[in-house]
Amino acid sequence: xxxxxxxxxxxxxxxxxxxxxxxxxxxxxxxxxxxxxxxxxxxxxxxxxxxxxxxxxxxxxxxxxxxxxxxxxxxxxxxxxxxxxxxxxxxxxxxxxxxxxxxxxxxxxxxxxxxxxxxxxxxxxxxxxxxxxxxxxxxxxxxxxxxxxxxxxxxxxxxxxxxxxxxxxxxxxxxxxxxxxxxxxxxxxxxxxxxxxxxxxxxxxxxxxxxxxxxxxxxxxxxxxxxxxxxxxxxxxxxxxxxxxxxxxxxxxxxxxxxxxxxxxxxxxxxxxxxxxxxxxxxxxxxxxxxxxxxxxxxxxxxxxxxxxxxxxxxxxxxxxxxxxxxxxxxxxxxxxxxxxxxxxxxxxxxxxxxxxxxxxxxxxxxxxxxxxxxxxxxxxxxxxxxxxxxxxxxxxxxxx
Numbered sequence: 001x002x003x004x005x006x007x008x009x010x011x012x013x014x015x016x017x018x019x020x021x022x023x024x025x026x027x028x029x030x031x032x033x034x035x036x037x038x039x040x041x042x043x044x045x046x047x048x049x050x051x052x053x054x055x056x057x058x059x060x061x062x063x064x065x066x067x068x069x070x071x072x073x074x075x076x077x078x079x080x081x082x083x084x085x086x087x088x089x090x091x092x093x094x095x096x097x098x099x100x101x102x103x104x105x106x107x108x109x110x111x112x113x114x115x116x117x118x119x120x121x122x123x124x125x126x127x128x129x130x131x132x133x134x135x136x137x138x139x140x141x142x143x144x145x146x147x148x149x150x151x152x153x154x155x156x157x158x159x160x161x162x163x164x165x166x167x168x169x170x171x172x173x174x175x176x177x178x179x180x181x182x183x184x185x186x187x188x189x190x191x192x193x194x195x196x197x198x199x200x201x202x203x204x205x206x207x208x209x210x211x212x213x214x215x216x217x218x219x220x221x222x223x224x225x226x227x228x229x230x231x232x233x234x235x236x237x238x239x240x241x242x243x244x245x246x247x248x249x250x251x252x253x254x255x256x257x258x259x260x261x262x263x264x265x266x267x268x269x270x271x272x273x274x275x276x277x278x279x280x281x282x283x284x285x286x287x288x289x290x291x292x293x294x295x296x297x298x299x300x301x302x303x304x305x306x307x308x309x310x311x312x313x314x315x316x317x318x319x320x321x322x323x324x325x326x327x328x329x330x331x332x333x334x335x336x337x338x339x340x341x342x343x344x345x346x347x348x349x350x351x352x353x354x355x356x357x358x359x360x361x362x363x364x365x366x367x368x369x370x371x372x373x374x375x376x377x378x379x380x381x382x383x384x385x386x387x388x389x390x391x392x393x394x395x396x397x398x399x400x401x
Contacts, residue, residue: 045062047081055081055082055084056085056086056089059082059085062077063077099131099154099157102154102157103124103127103128103157106124106127106157106161107120107121107124110123110124110161110165119168122243123161123165123168123240123243125239126160126164126232126235126236126239126240126243127157127161127164127232127235129231129235129239130156130160130228130231130232130235131153131156131157131228133228133231134152134153134156134227134228134231135153137224137227138224143220143224149220149221151221152221152224152225152228153228155225155229156225156228156229156231156232159200159203159229159232160235160236163192163196163199163200163232163233163236163240164236164240166192166195166196167188167189167192167196167236167240167241168240170188170191170192171184171185171188171241173188174188174191185241188241189241193237196233196236196237197233200230200233203226203229204226204229204230205226207221207222207223207225207226207229208222208223208226209222210222210223211223258280258283258284259311259358260279260280260283260311261311261312261333263276264276264279264311265278265279267333268309268311268333268334269334269336269384269387269388270309270334270336270381270385270388271309271381271384272380272384273380273383273384274377274381278374278376278377281374281377282360282370282374282377285362285366285369285370285374286360286361286362286366287360287361287362287366288358288359288360289358289359289361290357290359291313291356291358291359292353292356293353293354293355293356293357294352294353295352295353296350296352297315297338297351297353297359298337298347298349298350298351299350300319300320300348300349300350301346301347302346302347303346303347304338305363305364306338306361306362306363307336307337307339307361307363308336308337308338308351308359308360308361309334309335309336309360310331310332310333310334310335310336310337310357310358310359311333311357311358311359311360312332312333312357312358313332313333313353313354313355313356313357313358313359314330314331314332314353314354314355314357315330315332315335315337315351315352315353315354315357316329316331316351316352316353316354317329317330317331317337317349317350317351318349318350318351318352319348319349319350328349330354331351336385336388337351338351339385339388339389367381367382
């Protein structure tokens with residue numbers, strides 16, 4: 001700009017005069033703003049805001065004014081604040097995509113672990129609650145999403161899923177051992193509550209250290225992360241036990257470690273008609289036992305409602321008459337014994353293992369639990385049990401003739 005007749009600054013009246021002023025009056029500062037061909041210029045602008053939303057609003061206002069320039073002039077808003085605001089905008093726009101992808105990946109992992117879509121969905125509910133509350137707190141508090149706060153949701157999902165799996169796996173083991181979901185919830189919660197609480201406390205204190213940072217974004221990140229982790233902990237100790245007791249959790253590890261031998265549905269009559277996976281699910285409902293040789297499984301005359309299935313090994317069926325032990329039969333893989341006690345009868349003979357034997361033991365309560373959780377499997381097992389009983393009755397009748 002040049003002084004006018006009154007001494008005030010004014011723009012050059014022509015392009016030629018502007019070129020002359022730039023050529024003879026330019027210095028290093030001017031050369032840093034205008035190129036040597038005098039076709040491009042940089043107009044620096046200082047701003048006193050650092051929030052991405054405010055920077056984006058300012059950029060939009062500037063672009064609106066630049067759109068009114070003559071066609072010969074082209075202008076673009078750029079700079080570090082503009083690029084940072086643009087990056088944050090892209091992060092926010094893709095936040096739902098990243099959280100959704102994380103939740104989908106976790107759902108697939110839970111499905112592969114529990115082998116049940118229903119169990120996986122139940123396990124996902126406690127992990128969705130703290131995330132939903134977190135985004136709600138962002139809206140209420142007015143804290144915007146930025147590269148720091150956008151990490152909290154995925155962080156909370158990871159920690160909450162870890163705690164959920166710990167509880168459900170423990171609940172599953174307790175439910176099988178005790179046969180009662182209510183007792184399993186109590187004992188599982190008592191077992192995992194202390195380690196989960198200590199882990200959450202350590203993480204909350206660690207993220208709370210960010211509150212000492214002079215950077216506002218770091219302080220917000222620490223406060224939000226600690227609060228979200230606390231919400232995840234509350235959800236895991238209040239919601240997860242209530243939901244976990246509604247389903248039967250069977251993990252992939254449970255199925256893999258149950259060894260029923262080759263083709264149990266063909267070599268064990270009680271499991272006839274079941275798939276390999278269904279046979280293993282039944283085994284997890286029952287009690288899988290390893291019994292050493294010389295152990296009495298059944299004692300003649302006692303009252304017991306347990307039924308046994310021989311997975312492998314050898315059993316001796318015998319009775320004591322006139323002070324002598326008389327062997328009636330030898331049983332091997334696939335044999336079912338004790339079904340008379342299931343129907344309320346006293347044991348008619350004793351059974352002893354001849355060598356190390358693996359057995360499946362179950363009773364009426366186990367079958368009722370199987371009926372509630374896997375009705376199709378229960379129907380096939382009960383059908384096979386009735387068939388075995390009918391065959392034995394027919395065999396006994398034929399021997400009396």
